[in-house]
Amino acid sequence: MKAVRLHARGGPEQLRYEDAPTPAPTAGEVRVRVQAAGITPTELTWTETYQDRSGNSRLPSIPAHELCGVVDAVGTDVDDIALGDVLYGLIDFPRDGCAAEFVVAPAADLAPAPQTLDPVQVAAVPLSGLTAWQALFRHGRLQGGQRVLIHGAAGGVGSLAVQLARWKRARIIATASQRHESFLRELGVDQFIDYTAESFETAVGDVDLVLDTVGGETLNRSWAVLKTSGRLISIVEEPGPPPAGHAPGMFFIVEPSRPELGELTRLIDAGELRPLVQSVFPLARARAAFEEGFAGHLRGKIVLRVE
Template identity: 55%
Template sequence: MKAIHIHGRGGPETLVYEEAPKPHPAQGEVLVRVYAAGVIAPELTWDTTYQTDAGQKRAFPVPGHDMSGVVEEVGPGVTDIRVGSEVYALTAFERDGSAAEYIIALPSELAPKPRSLDHRQAASVPLAALTAWQAFFDHAKLSAGQTVLIHGAAGGVGVFAVQLAHWAGAHVIATASPRNHDFLRELGADEIIDYTSARFEDVVHDADIVLDTIGGDTQERSWSVLKKGGMLVALVTPPSTEQAQAHGVRYAWFVVEPSREQLIRIGQLIDAGQMKPIIDTVFPLAQAREAYEQGTKGHTRGKIVLRVHDEGEEE
């Protein structure tokens, strides 16, 4: 099969499109023929990715952990997944990823692909939507009527965060550059702040939750917009306990985890028309390097996706 391999440490220049052995599912595993894969551009720089459970670096790992495809083969002991099923998933970072023609996944990661989406749209959902879901519902315990500030609202995580917070009945304040304002209003943002010309801390007060997908200075300036007892949910920079205490607020810092159950719920919301994926650009698998280069520029609207097989294409 063809796959993208990471050769050494660095950025998109380390990605190589080349031949790789087709994997076979072991006990409890599933082999999926990948139709499309989501691009997670920052993963190339994450220190803990591409390690074995024992903490050793894997040689020539495959990036990408978002995927949509069709079950090709099930390993011994897998009884609840059928060959031929259309599935989508976020797969664990410890194994080879989805920038390849085939991927090994676990049943606990796989959910039925939303019926209303094609594979490319479906592949853009799992990591971003699960991150937003886990931020709001597992960590911040978002409830209707709360005020939520979402930084980086037009990005991969942001577009799902805006839609989920709106669906949950929150008052949604989003930060984005002007070219994204109309689009974010359509997704459910109630107020939008142009981060290029205004300081959000001058505008927002007494927020219940801040979702920080930017980090650094944006996070530093976010403490003061929270009400006492509010929560900063950080995805990029680990927050300071001292700052949280000084402002009388709480924080959460987490790494998204695969979840079949949550992807089923997300798929139901999508099929019911409550939420939709946003695709910025689709690249063929062979051009993964260009796809990751575009992703690392930091101005993606929604997600970049790799096209691996065409729908209806025979093996």
């Protein structure tokens, strides 16, 4: 099969489009013919991209860990997936990803794809959608009527988090640069803060939940706007020590989840949730896709079209 692989640590310059062995499913797994794969540019900096959980090298490794595709082989002990099923999902990070014509994944991590989106749009959902869902609801316990501040609200995770919070009927405060304001207000943001022009600490307070997709000083300054009972959740790094009386903040790494994918599918097909795709590249131009991602200031996801 054709695949994009890393043979050494580094940035997009290390990506090679080349022939690679076609994987075969083992017990509990399925093989998917990939139609489209979403990329996360920062995965080229993650230890999991280069090492397994025992610290052994995974090179050459295949990036891009969210996909939409068609099942073309089924391993033993799989009785709820059939050949030809169109599935989507998040591939766990110590495994090879989806920047390839075929990928093998645990059947339990995949779910039927939304029927109202094309494969490119579907591939933009799993990682960002599951991250947003788990941050807001599994870890953040967001309820209707609560106030949530979302940093980096125009990105892949942030834009889906805005829509999920709107569905939950929370009050949404978003930080982003000025050029994203109209887009975010269309998604349902109640209060927009241009972080280049004003300090969010002076514009908002008494927040129940902060979802941080930025890290650094933005993350650590966020304590100042939280209620004492509020929660600080980051998908970038561990928050610093909390002020007196506050619960510790939390950093987490998204996990595959078929039930949560099912919730996302239901919302997508009901018109409550739509992913934003910034740009689409053919698989052979994956290096250019990651270079665009490394440049930053994304609005939505970058997706590889495989077939």
